[in-house]
Amino acid sequence: MAAWLDEVISEDRLLLPGHAACAGCGPAINVRHLLDALATAEPERPIVLVIPASCWTIVAGVWPLNAFGVTVYLTPFASSAAEASGLAAGLRLRHADAQIVVWAGDGATVDIGFSGLSAAAERGEDLVYVLNDNEAYMNTGVQKSGATPEGAWTTTTPVGAPRRGLKKDVDRIMAAHGIPYVATLAAGSVPMLKDFRAKVARAAALRGFRFLHVLGSCPPGWKHPTGQTTEVTRLAVESRFFPLLEVDGGVWRITYQPRHPVPVEEFLAAQGRFAHLNAAEIAEIQRHLDERWERLSALAES
Numbered sequence: 001m002a003a004w005l006d007e008v009i010s011e012d013r014l015l016l017p018g019h020a021a022c023a024g025c026g027p028a029i030n031v032r033h034l035l036d037a038l039a040t041a042e043p044e045r046p047i048v049l050v051i052p053a054s055c056w057t058i059v060a061g062v063w064p065l066n067a068f069g070v071t072v073y074l075t076p077f078a079s080s081a082a083e084a085s086g087l088a089a090g091l092r093l094r095h096a097d098a099q100i101v102v103w104a105g106d107g108a109t110v111d112i113g114f115s116g117l118s119a120a121a122e123r124g125e126d127l128v129y130v131l132n133d134n135e136a137y138m139n140t141g142v143q144k145s146g147a148t149p150e151g152a153w154t155t156t157t158p159v160g161a162p163r164r165g166l167k168k169d170v171d172r173i174m175a176a177h178g179i180p181y182v183a184t185l186a187a188g189s190v191p192m193l194k195d196f197r198a199k200v201a202r203a204a205a206l207r208g209f210r211f212l213h214v215l216g217s218c219p220p221g222w223k224h225p226t227g228q229t230t231e232v233t234r235l236a237v238e239s240r241f242f243p244l245l246e247v248d249g250g251v252w253r254i255t256y257q258p259r260h261p262v263p264v265e266e267f268l269a270a271q272g273r274f275a276h277l278n279a280a281e282i283a284e285i286q287r288h289l290d291e292r293w294e295r296l297s298a299l300a301e302s
Contacts, residue, residue: 013069014032014035014036014039014047014068014069014070015028015031015032015035015067015068015069016067016068016069018067019059019060019061019067020058020059020061020067021055021059022218022219022220022226023219023226024217024219024225024226024227024228024229025055025216025218025219025229026134026187026215026216026217026218026229026230026233027055027056027132027134027214027216027218028059029187029229029230030132030185030187030196030214030216031056031103031132033187033193033196033197033200034101034103034130034200034212034214035047035049035068035069035070037196037197037200037201037204038099038101038128038200038204040197040201041200041201041204041205042099042204045097045098045099046070046071046097046098046099047070047071047098047099047101048070048071048072048073048087048091048098048099048100048101049068049070049071049072049073049101049103050073050075050080050083050084050087050100050101050102050103051072051073051074051075051080051102051103051104052074052075052076052077052078052079052080052102052104052105052108052113053074053075053076053077053108053139054104054105054107054108054132054139055105055138055139056103056105056132057074058139060072060074071098073087077107077108077112077113078108078112078113078115078116079113079116080102080104080108080113080116081102081104081113081116081117081119081120081125081127081129082116082119082120084100084102084120084125084127084129085120085123085125085127087100088100088125088126088127099128099204100126100127100128101127101128101129101130102127102128102129102130103130103132104129104130104131104132105131105132105133105134105137105138105139106131106132106133106134106135106136106145106146106147107136107137107145107146107147109129109131109133109147109170110131110145110146110147110168110170111145111146117129118177120209121174121177121179121209121211122177123209124179124208124209125208125209126207126208126209127209127210128203128204128210128212129209129210129211129212130212130213130214131170131211131212131213131214132214132216133147133213133214133215133216134216134217134218134221134222135147135148135149135152135167135218135221135222136148136152136154136218136221138218138220138221141155142154142155142220142221143155143156144156144157144163146167146168146170147167147168147170148163148167149163149167149241150163150164150165150166150167150284150285150288151163151268151274151277151281151282151285152273152274153223153272153273153274153275153276154221154273159276162276162277166288169292170213171184171211171213171245171247174211175247175250175252177209178250179208179209179210179211180206180207180208180209180210180248180249181202181203181206181208181210181211181246181247181248181249182210182211182212182213182246182247183199183202183203183211183212183213183245183246183247183248183255184212184213184214184215184242184243184244184245184246185199185200185212185213185214185215185244186214186215186233186234186236186237186242186244187230187233188230188231188232188233188234188235188236188237188238189230189234189237191256192233192234192237192244192256195244195255195256196214199212199246199255200212202246202248215233215236215242217229217232217233217236221273222271222272222273223271223272223273223275224270224271224272228270231270232267232270232271235262235266235267235270236267237256237258238258238260238261238262238267239258239261239262239263239264239266239267239289240258240261240264240289240290240292240293241264241267241289243256243292243293243296244256245296245300252296252299252300252302253300254296254297254300263286264282264285264286264289265282265286268282268285
């Protein structure tokens with residue numbers, strides 16, 4: 001084995017370089033910080049990563065190879081929350097302690113796997129469920145999901161008939177389950193990354209069902225250059241397209257207030273999936289985002 005590879009593998013990395021993610025993959029940045037923050041918060045507690053069908057069943061590696069430095073359990077599309085619940089129960093019976101973490105895409109969360117997700121939350125299962133939100137079914141060719149935003153191009157919502165209706169508000173849905181912790185996270189700048197890691201640490205410190213919603217930019221699906229991933233993510237937060245918030249013990253809080261919010265047009269213009277929109281359609285999206293921000297602000301103030 002090459003000396004440089006020995007050195008890389010010997011390092012304390014929970015996601016090794018050379019994995020199969022696309023260049024500029026936002027979720028690759030996110031999962032690295034997620035795992036590192038979990039390990040930092042509880043260094044003696046092993047992590048078991050449960051991954052349903054997605055890009056990440058490929059990124060994890062073809063057996064017997066594995067890009068992760070943690071135990072990985074791959075599941076069918078619909079059953080990640082149920083199987084994670086079973087793993088947690090089995091480990092409890094063996095008196096073994098581990099942090100069970102689901103890393104699931106938006107299709108496996110807000111659509112196909114939602115019933116299992118809701119049931120696990122209602123039961124109060126002791127696990128961290130992470131929604132890796134790249135806003136479409138990217139692994140199978142960029143088809144629309146319930147998390148695809150208004151106006152976006154996908155292969156099933158083409159330019160002539162783009163996404164109609166609003167993205168599913170999964171954070172308020174999960175908060176309505178009365179679970180201990182719900183948070184949104186994005187790694188678009190240093191302050192946002194600090195917010196990201198603080199929320200992961202908070203989730204690690206709690207027990208019961210915890211839900212983390214992480215925005216993950218996908219260059220092929222969002223149609224932006226691979227070098228612009230963090231900038232596009234930053235614009236998503238600064239335009240209030242993706243507000244950073246948490247619901248801790250039922251208390252809502254906006255954790256990042258853009259000092260000078262940018263128009264959503266700047267975020268949309270950075271991606272080819274919105275290139276077909278006209279001024280009136282962009283103004284309608286801006287109106288919807290402003291209304292949502294007012295609702296979130298009211299929840300936080302109450």
